[in-house]
Amino acid sequence: xxxxxxxxxLAGGKSSRMGRDKALIEIDGVPLLKRTCDAARHCTDLIYxxxxxRDRYQSIVSExxxxxxxxxxxPLVAFVEALEQAxxxxxxxxxxxxxxxDGETLKQWTAQLSDAPIVVAKSQEGWEPLCGFYRRDxxxxxxxxxxxxxxxxxxxxxxxxxxxxxIVDRRILLNCNTPDDLKQV
Numbered sequence: 001x002x003x004x005x006x007x008x009x010l011a012g013g014k015s016s017r018m019g020r021d022k023a024l025i026e027i028d029g030v031p032l033l034k035r036t037c038d039a040a041r042h043c044t045d046l047i048y049x050x051x052x053x054r055d056r057y058q059s060i061v062s063e064x065x066x067x068x069x070x071x072x073x074x075p076l077v078a079f080v081e082a083l084e085q086a087x088x089x090x091x092x093x094x095x096x097x098x099x100x101x102d103g104e105t106l107k108q109w110t111a112q113l114s115d116a117p118i119v120v121a122k123s124q125e126g127w128e129p130l131c132g133f134y135r136r137d138x139x140x141x142x143x144x145x146x147x148x149x150x151x152x153x154x155x156x157x158x159x160x161x162x163x164x165x166x167i168v169d170r171r172i173l174l175n176c177n178t179p180d181d182l183k184q185v
Contacts, residue, residue: 003110004089007040008082009033010130011051011096012069022097023057033096037061042103043092043110048085050078074151075130080142088136095130097175105172109133109165116163121173128173129153132165 011023011033023033030038033049040047050067051057058066067082079093090113092106113119113133120132130153138160145156167173 003043003113005044005092005110005133006046006048006086006088006090007037007044007092007094008048008050008079008086009036009040009064009094009096010075010078010082011049011053011057012075012078021053021056023051024060025097027099031060032099033057034060036094036096036098036101037064039098039101039103039106040092040094042107044088046088048082049096050082076142076151076153076156077146080139080146083134083136083139083142086136091134091136093130093132093134095175098131098173100172101131102172112163112165114163116161118157118160118162119165120157120162121165121167123170123173126154127157127162129157130175131173 024031026032027035037047037049045063047064048067049057049061049064050069052069054066054068065085067085069078070081075095083091094101109119110133117135117138118132121128141160142156150156
């Protein structure tokens, strides 16, 4: 399948629960943001990084398109800002703090893309919106949702037609929000 795909990596959070910038935390000597971008590169060469802190990160990741986040408000708003600039049919949306994510797994996941407009991982807590694939044509739906002052990714996904991304090892969804999460890596 010749897939029209780009990746959007969100690196705009305040990392308040972690106590330090998650994107810069190193796992095996590699910052989380770089690990995520390297994994995404297995699927596409067109990677967007959405952040308010480009100057912090540009020395650790190269060959990405930088999107200046208007202000760190919510992952949903940051996603819309990036999706407005994307030109591919599909986008892979990733948080920058997924230390167990790897490129081969992402590549395998692309085989699950179908006619569904959204293919997203699901955990016991609900959808994992920052680990999934979205058709660019969902932009208008997102813009309308945000125009109604809505910011919950979960609520928006519940109103959409979503295919669950089948995942063999659920540990791959671990994201590092706290020092305790980091210890699990």
